[in-house]
Amino acid sequence: MRIGYYISGAGHIGLILWMFFGEMFNTPPQSFEVTEVSVISGAEFDAMMAGVQTPEVTTDVAMPAPALPAEVVPPAESRPDPTQPTPPEPQVTEAPQSDPVPQQPDPLPQRAEAEVSDEAPVIAPPPQEEVVLSPNISDRPVPRPSERVAPEPVAAPEPDTQVSDSVTEEVVPDEEAEVVREETEGGAPEEATTRIVTEAMEEPSAAPTTSIRPRTRPARPEPAPVAETPQEPAPQQQAQEQPAPQSDSTADAVADALRQALEGGAASPAAGGQSGPPMTSGERDALRVAVQQCWNVGSLSSEALRTTVVVAVSMSEDARPMGDTLRMLSYDGGSAEAARQAFESARRAIIRCGANGFNLPRDKYAQWRDIEMTFNPENMRIR
């Protein structure tokens, strides 16, 4: 509350002080000059302004005179409107004048008869130019011989005697003394030959170019049925006889491996033989894609679409399926009737797309002569 009184009191005091002493802040008015002017009448003003002419605004501007043409050009004729058909003007035909009678040309001057003799003139043969075989490549200019090195060696000057703090006798190598050589490693100059032998000229190496796919591990032979022994041997006897069968089994395994290797090599020609490297995944995929493009499952039943069939087929050497070899090896997931439908669909696919031969490497015929295709419609089912 007091603050208000203070403010109000300060304001009133200030106002009173301004009323008493406010005049001291007023600046005195500045003095101004008074100039006497003469008053003139309107007639005098007009007489004074009579000499000043205001420009008139003119809108008509004279066109510049055209340049005189060098020749007088006749006015262009108005062209007929092509859209407006012009009536055909009647052509005035004049009476044909009779052709002028051709006048007889002047007789040609008679040719002077040439004098012909029976003997043929002797024609001098043209001067034959000497043909010089020019070399295709000009000879390389032979450098002018110059003696850059003095033909005779100049005798070397005697070496200066070296200055030394002490007098030393000159040591001359004794030619008769034995030469002691330092131990160094043996070396030989790089091999050199008189002719360059390229790879093409090299004789073929006997090393195999391709590695042989390792054969699958042979199935472990079934244990031979052991005849029942009436009496089991004593434990000590078993312990003594234990090493003997082990050595036999090892020897048998080695013998089996040898035999299989030998049999494989011997049986290959009869079996057709595997030639070339194994089929690549790209070659397999090409066959798979070719078949699946013809495998139409649109007309299969729902049950057949749940049936996977394995189809075997033998191929001819021109990569065509042999129809009479097509057979269903097995099926899974459906009834026999559904499997039959699925097999027929697969058979159509193989025959239809293989009619012109599949794109298979001919050099690997032994590997695709017999094919087993598994048709799995899992991805084609109605979902």
Added chain:
Amino acid sequence: MTRLLTLLAALLVFALPATAQNGPLRIEITEGVIEPLPFANPAFVAENAAATELAQNIARVVSDDLIGTGLFREIPPSAFISQITSFNSPVQFADWRAINAQALISGAVSVGSDGSVAVKFRLYDVFAGQELGEGLQFNGTQAGWRRMAHKVADAVYSRITGEGGYFDSRVVYVAETGPKDDRRKRLAIMDYDGANVQYLTDSNSIVLAPRFSPTGDRILYTSYESGFPRIYVMDVASVGRRALPTQDGTMSFAPRFAPDGNTVVYSLTTGGNTDIYRMDVSSGNASRLTSTPSIETAPSFSPDGSRIVFESDRSGTQQLYIMGANGGEPQRISFGQGRYGTPVWSPRGDLIAFTKQSKGRFHIGVMRTDGSEERLLTASFLDEGPTWSPNGRVIMFTRETQGEAGAASLYSVDISGRNLKQIRTEGGASDPAWSPLQR
């Protein structure tokens, strides 16, 4: 010594060329194509002059049946290299292979002196170069030539696809005429393809939801003839009908036969509550299967008759439930967004078709019997009332267009969702029910 022998053996194994064949080349095909199978169906051979027109007509119907499935494509006759002039002449498979015909139908028709008609056919797998199945012959009358053609098509379809056919079947539906606010409805029956339409009732009263018996000789339907909905049984041959017994003041509707043909399940509304009942057709004895304050309706038996699928709003929205044939605690199978109704069990037993309303649109869909693998096959302003073909491969339903001039018509779709097409009818049509294959 042993090590030495082993090393020697290893060297020999790897040194000798291993040229033996390690079995056949094995590949697995997991992708195929889905496209109509091209077939050739030359005009059937007319074995006498009287059979000329019939032979052409029968071949035409056979082709139409196969093409209509969406699974087959007919090769036009103009592409044929060779013709079949005799039913017993050998087939030049190379000529048919050249035009990519994968199946070839060879048929012949003869008309006997007594007017009887004999239709025989053979089916060939062109690329295999052999006959698919054995030749068949059907005997009938001239009036029944379409049925014979349908039977030939059924046999061809079955031999190629492995499924039963559905061409020799009929459809009962509600034929509709007049504007939307004064629509007249009556029962009609036709061949599955819209031919041979016959009207079973007049249009004096509203009829709803006709359903075939398992043998196709009777029809259940709901009629407002008495002023309130009531279930009737009609004999198809004689068009005679009778009403199922019911209590006064109740409304019964949505009937459907059990697979045995002697039992009917239906909905009964009494006291404002709708529940599902079953009734023995011959005795009229009824038993109640559900007893909840909610609305239970649209029951449908499983093919083995052991379970019933129906719709109920007991959870607050319209959903599908399955219960035993004699009632019991139902199990909900639909859990998607929207409302589900009008469930129908597939003849195969593996799927349930339904109507779904979601986000302002109607759909026809299918799901497994446990509610899994739901698939919506159609979508429109109003799709409803699915019915299965006899082989469980095709679904027919009602589609109604929008607006004052909107009309109902019948459509069919493959269970894969492909081959949606309209069934030709004379006027408006709704509430279809597919019959079993005719005998």
